Ligand SMILES: CCCCC/C=C/C(=O)SCCNC(=O)CCNC(=O)[C@H](O)C(C)(C)COP(=O)(O)OP(=O)(O)OC[C@H]1O[C@@H](n2cnc3c(N)ncnc32)[C@H](O)[C@@H]1OP(=O)(O)O
């Protein structure tokens with residue numbers, strides 16, 4: 616008889632979510648907590664992290680706000696080891712922290728390039744390296760890396776972020792193959808335009824810019840952090856996605872496929 620699995624249930628499990636103080640990271644952390652899992656949210660601003668932890672605790676789980684810059688490999692290593700020791704396990708890592716702004720490549724300073732690549736690519740590796748060791752030792756775990764579709768198609772004005780996210784995608788596939796035989800899955804989630812303060816300020820700061828982004832989405836709308844978090848929960852859930860590794864789940868309303876050029880996009884046939 617076919618077994619039908621229950622909805623995501625993370626009871627008894629422990630997750631670390633970077634960038635968990637805002638936007639998508641907060642929604643993923645709360646979705647994990649709704650499923651009964653303990654959660655540690657990581658970022659630089661203590662206030663917003665504590666707010667997330669307070670919201671998560673309402674679901675009866677243990678939640679912690681941990682101030683840490685993911686660019687600091689030693690601090691990341693110490694934090695991850697401490698969390699694993701405190702809880703006696705580490706089941707999931709969500710590499711969601713990011714920095715972004717739009718800049719023409721020729722105007723981007725080396726410092727601007729470094730800031731974004733250090734957070735997105737190096738930070739993801741430091742966290743994954745530290746968490747992966749605990750997961751491999753336990754023979755189970757899930758790593759979820761939040762990227763963006765320009766990781767594979769590129770996009771003008773985003774050379775730092777696209778290069779870093781592209782690196783994360785290559786890292787994901789490499790580690791997925793390296794660790795699959797030892798019980799650790801590594802996947803990517805690629806959201807489309809999502810209503811968050813960080814993205815709004817960095818990528819669509821004006822109403823005109825926002826309308827341009829909206830016009831690029833076949834689904835005709837932005838998404839919400841909560842909608843994105845449901846897909847994250849699927850990938851993190853070993854019962855539902857236990858055979859999924861090295862892949863990208865794109866949650867973008869069709870944005871990367873592009874809008875219609877030859878028709879009005881709502882029907883086929885001649886223009
Ligand atoms: C439409 C769908 C696709 C969307 C895909 C992706 C979306 C996202 O990623 S949304 C996430 C957005 N969230 C954030 O960006 C929040 C976190 N951001 C930050 O912390 C900053 O923006 C940061 C990335 C610049 C890092 O902060 P910090 O380490 O404090 O860096 P500094 O302020 O010291 O600046 C370092 C370096 O970068 C240059 N720089 C900063 N902002 C800009 C800018 N807007 N334009 C050009 N250059 C910028 C800054 O000048 C420094 O360079 P140097 O002076 O050469 O050292």
Ligand SMILES: NC(=O)C1=CN([C@@H]2O[C@H](COP(=O)(O)OP(=O)(O)OC[C@H]3O[C@@H](n4cnc5c(N)ncnc54)[C@H](OP(=O)(O)O)[C@@H]3O)[C@@H](O)[C@H]2O)C=CC1
Pocket residue numbers: 633634635636637638639640657658659660661663683684685686710711712713714715734738761762763764805806807808809810811812813814
């Ligand atoms: N929103 C969107 O439209 C899209 C977002 N994404 C991706 O989704 C993820 C979340 O984005 P979103 O929620 O919109 O953005 P936010 O700006 O809300 O979230 C980014 C988070 O990263 C944290 N962060 C930034 N730098 C560091 C650092 N050096 N160390 C630790 N934490 C850090 C920030 O916290 P703090 O400042 O306290 O450190 C913040 O909580 C990112 O990976 C982004 O690239 C992808 C496609 C589209």
